[in-house]
Structure formats: C-alpha cells, structure tokens
Amino acid sequence: MRKEMHRLVELDREISLFIHIDALLNWDQETYMPSKAVGERAEQIALIEGLAHEKSIAPEVGDLLEALGSTSENPMGDPALAPAERAYLRVLRRSFDRETKLPSDLVGELAREVSLGQAAWIEARAKNDFPAFAGHLERMVELKKLQADCLAVGASAGKKPYDVLLDLYEPGSSEASMAKVFALLRGELRALLDKIASRPQVDDSFLHRNCPASNQQAISEWLMDIMSYDPGRGRLDVVAHPFTTTLGASDVRITTRYLPDFFVSSLFSTMHETGHALYELDIAPGSGFELTRLADPASMAIHESQSRLWENIVGRSAAFWKPNYASLCELAGGALGGVGFDAFVKSINKVEPSLIRTEADEVTYGLHIILRFELESALLSGSLAAKDLPAAWNEKMKELLGITPPDDSQGCLQDVHWSGGLFGYFPSYALGNLYGAQFWDAMKVAMPDLEERVARGDLGSVLSWLKTNVHASGSTYLPGEIVQRATGSALESSHFVAYLNKKYQAVYGF
C-alpha cells in the first residue's frame, strides 16, 4: 500500500471512531439517557459530529486523493492500484466531494430550515394544518435544488436535481432507472391488490390477544439466536421507534418495542432489525480496510433488502414457521392457543389498503412508495407546487390504493422525511423489496432445495449466501454492481412481483 493510501486509511479510521462514538451518544439518548440530560447531550453530539466533519473535509484528504489520481471525473484514481484500493478511492472521493462542494452558507441555511421545517411539520401534523407547513416545504424544495446544483459536478455534471438527490442514497441510480423498475411494479401491485380484494379477508384477530412484554422479549431473543446474531457483538434494547445502529465493527445493536396487544409487531421488527445487523456485522472488504468507509454498507436500499428479506421472505413464509411454530406458541404463552399453523401463516400475510406507510403490508407498501416517488419528482421538477400537494396526494392515494385520507395528518403530513430535506430517500425502501426478491431467486438457483432447507430449520444457508454475495464487499461495489454480480442481471421488479403473486395465491386462494 502506497504511503498516501496508508495515510488516507489512518485518517478515515479516526473518522470512523468518531462516527461510532456519535452512534453511542445517539443510542444512549434513545435507550437509557435520563430525560434532563438532553441539552448537554446535544452539545456532545454536535462536538463529535463537528470533529468528524472537520476531519473528512481536511485539505490533506483532498491532497492525498489527488496524489493517488482520484478526481471528481476519475474517482477511482490510478489504474495501477489494486481493485479494493480503487473502490476505496471512489467511496472517499464521493464523500469528499459531497462534503466540500456545498458553500457553508447553504449548509447553514439547510440546517436552519430542517430545524424550522421539522418543528412546523410536527405542529401542522398535530393540528391537521397543511397550509402552515406549505411555505416550509416550498423553501425546502428550493434549497434542495440549490444543493443538487452544487453537487452536479464531475461524474454528475448536468444531472437534474432529483437525479442528484436519488444518487445520494442509492449510488448510481437515477429517476429514469427507478421509473423503469417501478413501472412494471405499479401495474402488478394494483392488479394483485384487486385480486386480493375479490377474495374473503383473512382473519388475524387472534394476533391482537394480550402477550406480555416478557414473552415478547423471549420471542425476540429466540429469533436473534436462530438467525445467528452473535450476542457478543450486539444486543437488544427497548425504544419508542425501533432501529439498528453500528457502534463498532463488532458492536451492532438492535432495538424493538413491545405492543401488548400485537405481539407480532416486535416479532417482525426484531427479524427486520436483525437482518440489518447481520449485514453490518459481516462486512469484510479485505485486509487493511477494516474500520474505513469501504466497510460501510453499499446503500440504504441494499440495507433494506437484508432487513426485508429476513422479515418478509423468510419470516412470513410457511417454510420458516414449519420447524419453529411450536416453539413460538410456547414462548407466546397463551396468545396463540388454539391457532393452527395455516391460520397463523395466513394471519401474518393479511393484505389491506391503509392510510399509513409504516403500517402497510408487502403489497401496498410499494404503492405508498411509488406515490411518494412520483410526487417528490414532481415537486423537484416544478410541475407540482408545494401548496398543491394535498390534492395531488389524495388523488394518487385513490388511484393507487383506492382510499382517500380523511385529513392531511393521515395523508401528505404523515412522514417526517420531506420536512427534514430527505428528498430521494423514499425509493430505497421499495428497492429493498426488489433487491431482496432478486437475491432470493438467485439463492434458489444456487440452492434449488433452499425452501426445504429453511423448512428444516437451516437458516445458515441463507446467511452464508448473503454474506458471500452481498455483505462481505461492503462499499466495494455500487448497488447496481452488487445485484449484477450476485444475480447475473440488473435490478428487475419481476422477481418481487412473482414472489408476491405466488405467496398471495396461496394465502387468498385466487
């Protein structure tokens, strides 16, 4: 390794330590911190994040990148470098450009508008008063366009704003590439929803029986164990809104919450977060790059593919429950008394159009995302004015899900994202489902008896394939490269569509 590369790794490791310390400060705030410590904690977090930012934009980083031949136009640098080194330069250049290309005025204005906008959004949602938020939304759209213009340099030169923003969360993606995969998905999900609606609804009333937190905790710990989540490298805690967070290469923690009258919420939340954690814990981008940004996950959507594959494709399958249902019944106390295996599997796959994205099932979830994708694209292109969002939202809800929100709080004001400037983030959620299904199909090609294996309780085969084909490389490849290498083709929604059709045919008998 050349001395410049060595120094880049050294600087990056220190940033990584700061990022993990920051993660601890945030994890503690959500889990155990006494309430009155919140003011000083904000100062502690600002100090650490400021230091990480300062380190990552240091002129020395730019000089080292240049010395190794990495520029905005040619991010991977000197072709004589090893492949891992070139991939590493791509990651660092991308981050360095992103963090240095924004004028500090704009960074300050964005931060202020996020703060003001989120406060206004909280109030507007509580009071169902969209007009009070519209001005903030309009201002945020303008700032995001300015931000995108600043970032549209090097390989991104000439890109339109929404493309630049999408690429922030899903490197290598664009509105056109997303629209292509969503086009088939849109029609297929609608058609599937119609088929399901024509059949008698599934009964899931027994899932709302009381189940004490201690039983739910035992279920969560049992699932973490059978998914091979190493208790020496992570833990489970209780929070208001579950998340996974990385505090170190061997310290990836998950969280959940226990609803006494809906125990499958914590059950699937634990499988989901454990899926995220297994990804972070398996990253091994090659010797010399531990604790660098090459050991970061490839993208938000690839991350979601892991959580959703475990939660939905594995966790809501009959095959998975075959060897495990008896244990679940026992751990659940009396909550599943008298509920047969088939009834249980059907109940956890109930489909029903609903207003709130975060509560949606596997079929309608994608439609919630497509709605947001289309609307944020229109906001960024200027074809939709902020003030007209509620009408456009309600129209699309009717078109895609067949229902109309009774108010904006349950409509266009439901998500925090736009008030926080997170335009371009929503599609990752849906892409996660598509990647997951495509990975699963490739896994079945590699292991034709995959479902039998799962039905025998062998989850190691699944984890092992994911580790090799998705986890280990970290950020070495772009998401599009990962799916190509792992499955032999670019991302297509057909795998997810086929998976859903097969599953719901069995559940709803159409």
Next chain:
Amino acid sequence: MRKEMHRLVELDREISLFIHIDALLNWDQETYMPSKAVGERAEQIALIEGLAHEKSIAPEVGDLLEALGSTSENPMGDPALAPAERAYLRVLRRSFDRETKLPSDLVGELAREVSLGQAAWIEARAKNDFPAFAGHLERMVELKKLQADCLAVGASAGKKPYDVLLDLYEPGSSEASMAKVFALLRGELRALLDKIASRPQVDDSFLHRNCPASNQQAISEWLMDIMSYDPGRGRLDVVAHPFTTTLGASDVRITTRYLPDFFVSSLFSTMHETGHALYELDIAPGSGFELTRLADPASMAIHESQSRLWENIVGRSAAFWKPNYASLCELAGGALGGVGFDAFVKSINKVEPSLIRTEADEVTYGLHIILRFELESALLSGSLAAKDLPAAWNEKMKELLGITPPDDSQGCLQDVHWSGGLFGYFPSYALGNLYGAQFWDAMKVAMPDLEERVARGDLGSVLSWLKTNVHASGSTYLPGEIVQRATGSALESSHFVAYLNKKYQAVYGF
C-alpha cells in the same frame, strides 16, 4: 468577565464535554457493551482522552492563565478578579501544571509500568506469588518518586514525594496533616475494637436469607427516591463492581449488583452511590462556571464523605430505619420475616476484624487504611523495600487488627492501587469518614433536632444542609477550607471517634 477568562471557560467547556463523552464510553463498557466490542472501545476511549489531554495542555491555556496573572507560585492570579474567578484560576493552574510538568518520556514509562505492573499483579495475586510482583512494585515506587520530583514546583517546591502524591488526591494535604488526624484515630479504633471483642457477637445470619434481584432492585429504587435522587437526572444499572459516574451536569448515573444471599450489599451500595450522585448533581459554583472544572467536586475525600455519610451515618442508624423499616420488610419479600427492628439495626452494624479492606465494617475500615498509609509512606521514603512488604504488612495487620493473612493474596496483594501507581490515594477513603462525621456534628449544631427529623422521614434537611455547605461550591474551596467554613474548625478525627463510640455502645452494650 475579561475576554481571557471567557476564552478559558470556553476551552474548558469543550474539555468537559470530552470528559463526559469518555464517561459514557466507560459506563457503556461496564453495563451494556457486547463483549467483543472491547478492542475498538479501547481505541474510542484513547481517542477521546487524547483529545481532552491535548486541549488541556494547549499553549493557549498557559498564555491565558498568565495573562490573568496566574502562575505556579501565585495560582489565583490578579487580586482584582472576582473570588470565583480566582478560585477557578487556582483549579486550572493546578491541572495545567500537573499535566504539563511531566516529561513525555516519564509519562510513557509510567503508562507502560502501569500496564505491565497491573498484569503482573493480577497473576501474582491469583498465584499468591508476591516475589513475581516485587520488581514491578519497586520500579513503580521509583517512577512515582520521579513524578513527584517533577511536580514539586511552584507552591509545592521542596515537598517530599509522598506529600506531593497525597496532594494530587486531597489538595492541600500532606503526610504531616494526615498523620495528625490518623494518630488519634488509630488508638481510638483499636480501643473500640477491643471493647467490642469483649462483648457477645451480634447475630446477622438472617441477612443471608435469599432475596431475589427484583426485590433488591425495588429496594434500591425506593431508597433513591426517598433520598431525592431525581430520576430525570440519573439512573441505576447493574455492574460487577458498583460505581457512580458523571456523563453530564444533569446525567449522573449509579450502579449496583445484587447478591441473592446478602441483599443489604445492594441496599448500602445504592445509598453509598446515591450519596456520591447527589453531590455531583448539586454542584453550582456560580453563573458562568457551569460545565467547567470549577464545577468539579472538591476532592476524592469530600466525595467519600458524602457517600459514607448517607450509607453509614444515615443508612445504618436506628433513626433512619424507624419510619422506613416496615417498607423495607415489605419490599424484601420474605427475607426479613420475623426479624425485629432492633435485631435488624444491630445486624447491619456488626463489627469483626477481617482480611479484606473492601469488606470491612466502619470500625476496622479505618485501620485497614492507616496500615496502607503507613506502608506507602515507608515505601516512598525508602525506609521499606518493596521486597519486604509482605512481612511489614502482616506485622501491621497483627498490630492493628489482631489477625494475620494466611497468604499474600489476602494480604498485601489484595488491592489494585499500588500496581496502578495510585500511591497517596488510600487515605482519602478514611478521610471521607472523618469529614462525614464532622459535617454531621455541624449539622446537629445547626439543627439540634436533626435525629428526630430523620426519624420522622425528613431527609430533606440533611440534603439541604449538605447542598449549601458542601456541594454547591464545587472546587471553589480546598477541602480544608470547606470543612473550616462548614464546621468552624479544621478536620479532626474526634467527631468520627465519638460517633463510633456512641453507636457501638448501643449496638454492643458495653
């Protein structure tokens, strides 16, 4: 406030944020961190501690101190400054000198010897092999002498090594001042122990009945509540070795452990740690000095005075249990069934010479400390060679406690302190008892009905007096100044001796 003072406060606040972040990293490591994260956690801690150290020895700090007239000889600086500002300069100058006066070679050698010495000590203690540790002890004594020589400048010029080291933990103290208070104490404790030995032993067998962790936790939380520990500014967690730690001005956390067959261990540990926490939470050295080193506790011994006052003077008194014993019996489940009030109060005040300091009662504890004080003084002065420690230890154990350790593991190898270079630290533990008793007597002068108040369940009177007379000023005064201001006289062991005699007369009926 002059601009130099303002800048000092600003720099100091940042250091304080780092110190609190460091405390979180350590707290998490002891409470919740997954085991395999330990390697990276060490790097995270080293990074933050390094930054804090770098900030505290920055030449700018030295320049600012000088600009405000603070020198090693005249630490409080310009007499025209406000009293709080002058006190603040004293604290900062003391810390700056201590951190800058040591050559980096010596700092490195000390760190290496601590690391080697502690590893050797762990093995020597496990194998009862003092000779394997003797060389390390000898080397550590030499290094501590060199360290003391480097620090013997300014107001400390000409001090002998042990005086310099004592002053590190108890500012303003010296071997002579300690010897003076310990002289009376030594004889009185011996005499008291003889009196107790002549009486029938107290029965405490019922304290070893089984009491589940959940009951013990309920007892701890109840005690924290009646001691007015604000749950919005702290919390209780379980660890192997209980401690209190400050993660923020409003985030002071305590810890405990639950021994199923000795529930009073967690009970008194919680009162002890809550005593520490109440001190840290009440410090308020005046506007403008929040989150600076003026808001640090005055000394380790003053800290111990608070924990021991609550644990022993309050927590082991009949007055305290009078209004609380019924609740305790209820919270303890069946563990105190059939145990009368008097028997309980006697049982928690049982005195018995024993080998291990950390398990000692209120009478013998001081003798364990005097033994260490005398031996470390002899090691530093050269009158005792490291290799002769075991014989000297055993001789003093016989002389002071009347017992002889069966091996060195239960004798001179029992404590971690000396292997870690903590010479001069032990006396603080005993001083804590002396300060506590003297504060208590002053409190009784201010509130002649103090014991009746406690017996009515009024602990607010105690806390309020401590807050005003001890806590609030933080590091504004030296420990000797605090005791003078709060009690009207210098530290004397007579208060503690009188307290013990009165208490054990009642318990043992001599």
